[in-house]
Amino acid sequence: MTTQLNSDNMNVERFQYDNKIVKYFMIASVVFGVVGMMVGLIVATQLFIPEFNPLGQYTGYGRIRPLHTNAIIFAFVGNAIFCGIYYSLQRLLKARMFSDVLSWIHFWGWQLIIVLAAVTLPMGYTTSKEYAELEWPIDILITLVWVVFGINMIGTMIKRRERHLYVAVWFYIATWVTVAVLHIFNSFELPISILKSYSVYAGVQDALVQWWYGHNAVAFFLTTPYLGLMYYFLPKAANRPVYSYRLSIVHFWALIFIYIWAGPHHLLYSALPDWAQALGVVFSVMLIAPSWGGMVNGLLTLRGSWDQVRENPVLKFMVVALTCYGMATFEGPMLSLKNVNAIAHFTDWIVGHVHIGGLGWNGFMTFGILYWLVPRMWKTELYSVRLANIHFWLGTLGIIFYALPLYFSGFAQGLMWKEFTEDGFLRYPNFLETVTSIIPMYITRAFGGLLYLTGTLVMIYNLVKTAQKGSFVANEEAEAVSMTPMGHGDNFWHRALERKPILLTTLSLVVILIGGAIEIIPTLLVKSNIPTIATVKPYTPLELHGRDLYIREGCVGCHSQLVRPFRHETERYGEYSKAGEYVYDHPFLWGSKRTGPDLHRLGGKYPDSWHYQHMLEPTLISPGSIMPAYGWLFDQNVDTKDLKAKIAAMRTLGVPYAEGYEEIAEQDFWAQADKIVANLKKDGIEANKEQEIVALIAYMQRLGTDIKLKEQTAVVQ
Amino acid sequence: MFRNVLPGIENVDWYGILSLLIFFTFFTFMSIYVWRMKRADIQVLENLPLEEENQLNNTKNENIGK
Numbered sequence: 001m002t003t004q005l006n007s008d009n010m011n012v013e014r015f016q017y018d019n020k021i022v023k024y025f026m027i028a029s030v031v032f033g034v035v036g037m038m039v040g041l042i043v044a045t046q047l048f049i050p051e052f053n054p055l056g057q058y059t060g061y062g063r064i065r066p067l068h069t070n071a072i073i074f075a076f077v078g079n080a081i082f083c084g085i086y087y088s089l090q091r092l093l094k095a096r097m098f099s100d101v102l103s104w105i106h107f108w109g110w111q112l113i114i115v116l117a118a119v120t121l122p123m124g125y126t127t128s129k130e131y132a133e134l135e136w137p138i139d140i141l142i143t144l145v146w147v148v149f150g151i152n153m154i155g156t157m158i159k160r161r162e163r164h165l166y167v168a169v170w171f172y173i174a175t176w177v178t179v180a181v182l183h184i185f186n187s188f189e190l191p192i193s194i195l196k197s198y199s200v201y202a203g204v205q206d207a208l209v210q211w212w213y214g215h216n217a218v219a220f221f222l223t224t225p226y227l228g229l230m231y232y233f234l235p236k237a238a239n240r241p242v243y244s245y246r247l248s249i250v251h252f253w254a255l256i257f258i259y260i261w262a263g264p265h266h267l268l269y270s271a272l273p274d275w276a277q278a279l280g281v282v283f284s285v286m287l288i289a290p291s292w293g294g295m296v297n298g299l300l301t302l303r304g305s306w307d308q309v310r311e312n313p314v315l316k317f318m319v320v321a322l323t324c325y326g327m328a329t330f331e332g333p334m335l336s337l338k339n340v341n342a343i344a345h346f347t348d349w350i351v352g353h354v355h356i357g358g359l360g361w362n363g364f365m366t367f368g369i370l371y372w373l374v375p376r377m378w379k380t381e382l383y384s385v386r387l388a389n390i391h392f393w394l395g396t397l398g399i400i401f402y403a404l405p406l407y408f409s410g411f412a413q414g415l416m417w418k419e420f421t422e423d424g425f426l427r428y429p430n431f432l433e434t435v436t437s438i439i440p441m442y443i444t445r446a447f448g449g450l451l452y453l454t455g456t457l458v459m460i461y462n463l464v465k466t467a468q469k470g471s472f473v474a475n476e477e478a479e480a481v482s483m484t485p486m487g488h489g490d491n492f493w494h495r496a497l498e499r500k501p502i503l504l505t506t507l508s509l510v511v512i513l514i515g516g517a518i519e520i521i522p523t524l525l526v527k528s529n530i531p532t533i534a535t536v537k538p539y540t541p542l543e544l545h546g547r548d549l550y551i552r553e554g555c556v557g558c559h560s561q562l563v564r565p566f567r568h569e570t571e572r573y574g575e576y577s578k579a580g581e582y583v584y585d586h587p588f589l590w591g592s593k594r595t596g597p598d599l600h601r602l603g604g605k606y607p608d609s610w611h612y613q614h615m616l617e618p619t620l621i622s623p624g625s626i627m628p629a630y631g632w633l634f635d636q637n638v639d640t641k642d643l644k645a646k647i648a649a650m651r652t653l654g655v656p657y658a659e660g661y662e663e664i665a666e667q668d669f670w671a672q673a674d675k676i677v678a679n680l681k682k683d684g685i686e687a688n689k690e691q692e693i694v695a696l697i698a699y700m701q702r703l704g705t706d707i708k709l710k711e712q713t714a715v716v717q
Numbered sequence: 718m719f720r721n722v723l724p725g726i727e728n729v730d731w732y733g734i735l736s737l738l739i740f741f742t743f744f745t746f747m748s749i750y751v752w753r754m755k756r757a758d759i760q761v762l763e764n765l766p767l768e769e770e771n772q773l774n775n776t777k778n779e780n781i782g783k
Contacts, residue, residue, distance in 0.1 A: 235766050249747070511743075
């Protein structure tokens with residue numbers, strides 16, 4: 001594919017850029033983007049019309065909310081990242097991708113992962129860890145495909161014809177290294193069966209590792225690759241270099257250095273050790289500097305040529321994207337301050353915040369890049385600038401209609417939870433009251449989502465029309481001077497630069513590992529981080545099964561299991577949560593959003609019959625509730641074939657089940673189920689011990705009762 | 718919590734000092750490096766994305782780093 005021309009001293013090589021792979025990633029991004037947004041619209045609608053559940057359990061809110069987040073993050077944004085990287089990397093390095101075979105393995109492997117996610121998540125196969133819900137075989141596949149991408153990218157850097165690695169390439173390298181480390185460490189899980197596993201970490205440790213991952217998934221999947229793309233495509237679109245290249249270097253190192261430490265701000269006021277929470281807050285506040293450095297660098301690139309922004313839809317999208325990036329990265333540190341977090345955490349404010357990032361930063365930057373790329377790759381002009389402008393306004397209004405209501409509802413609900421009467425009672429003791437008051441906001445938010453999706457469909461029409469009038473060049477001809485042989489006396493520099501991609505990769509790795517190591521290793525190693533509580537015992541086999549059903553249904557998407565040490569929370573829910581209560585929780589189920597109330601002290605609060613009726617028809621027990629009905633838990637029977645494996649796996653992970661207990665676990669399982677059935681019968685309910693609901697009731701009645709046991713013992717003494 | 722947890726880590730008193738040192742050294746060297754970069758080099762680097770994709774364009778880079 002490469003031919004050489006010798007002219008004078010220069011070794012000119014002819015080669016071709018691979019545009020076909022770029023086109024495929026682009027199509028995948030757009031198609032899955034529409035799917036992900038539609039699923040988002042469905043879950044948004046379910047919040048005010050809970051009966052809107054076309055395929056029963058397979059479209060239940062708890063199951064498809066992770067489908068929405070995964071589709072948007074890994075399918076829409078993921079494919080857009082690869083599309084942008086495969087286009088810009090080849091041109092910045094003046095080389096075709098290292099291997100076409102690897103490019104296509106990467107492409108089809110990634111799409112396979114997405115399809116597997118789209119099948120397994122609605123079926124209820126989930127680890128329940130946010131943005132890492134996929135089960136272990138898919139985790140392994142992700143690792144393999146990510147390695148293929150890495151080899152292909154670094155291979156291209158090694159065979160490049162441009163001696164210098166532009167700053168965008170640094171961002172790509174940091175993305176690859178960090179996502180690899182995060183994915184591997186957060187995915188340590190012990191398989192029980194082909195699609196079920198338990199996290200090797202428990203409770204507080206699991207929470208810390210998960211949010212170290214979760215936060216950095218935002219940092220290194222939604223931010224650093226997009227900053228790389230911004231540093232390439234914004235100068236291209238504006239036809240002028242970036243405002244300050246010096247600033248971009250500082251931006252890069254400061255960002256990757258600081259970002260990795262900020263994860264614990266997701267766990268403020270939780271049972272996580274205070275020193276880890278404090279570290280998370282300090283580094284989150286420091287993050288403003290590099291984040292705004294990047295935003296300012298992008299916006300100032302357009303200094304003196306804002307007239308272009310008025311004319312050029314590509315720049316319009318990019319300017320709004322950068323503004324949203326600035327807003328989200330200012331808001332993030334503010335939300336991590338403990339006094340703000342005390343109001344905002346568990347509310348819709350956080351959902352609004354992430355959507356400023358998702359819809360504004362990732363979405364609009366992607367649209368800007370696509371409007372720039374398609375005319376170039378199809379060698380033509382954009383079909384309609386007018387339609388692109390319509391898309392711009394639909395999208396911008398969509399973001400406003402989406403985010404503003406959620407800010408309002410988050411703030412309002414957070415304050416309602418906290419409000420006391422003059423006599424010292426909760427003003428809104430019924431959680432449901434705080435939910436029904438924000439339903440109009442949910443309706444407006446869904447309308448915002450609809451506007452945004454409509455804009456995206458307008459873009460697809462415009463881009464398809466553009467492609468139709470042009471002609472696609474799959475392999476674009478190019479030529480560049482080979483890097484070797486170099487002039488005399490520069491061997492040292494040459495060698496040093498040759499090694500640069502590897503050096504940069506290693507340096508990035510070291511930089512991100514420092515933060516991770518200082519935060520996580522002490523929490524994992526020091527026993528005193530988790531004071532043990534003598535009354536905390538492992539789950540019974542039936543409770544364990546019930547817990548797995550709780551995980552399968554995605555209950556964690558709406559219910560936290562973490563009572564924070566605030567008076568209004570202990571008043572509403574009971575004793576605040578202690579680290580020692582979670583020591584047998586593989587995985588942890590603290591949750592990050594309270595669409596419904598916290599459940600950590602649910603055990604023993606209501607009779608079994610209450611739970612039975614409530615799960616069957618929530619609105620009968622709580623009129624106006626937006627919780628969906630879980631009819632299938634009454635039709636489906638429990639399956640105990642994995643019970644032995646589950647008990648054995650838990651023991652391997654350190655849960656103190658007696659040796660050989662798995663052999664008799666099933667007797668205990670049915671004995672406890674019989675008791676619940678008998679309890680239900682007393683209240684006039686004829687249940688069958690094999691119904692899944694029985695196991696779920698067992699788990700819910702257990703929640704948080706270990707501490708209550710301690711209190712009872714203390715009173716007796 | 719600080720009082721309970723941190724003494725459990727061996728040589729923990731070095732952690733804070735070490736983090737500060739790493740930060741300080743790293744950012745000082747980076748700032749000096751960035752500050753001392755030559756204007757001409759910067760111009761070449763910042764123009765990398767703008768070079769026409771299929772032209773002979775390496776020639777002007779030859780002098781960087783010398």
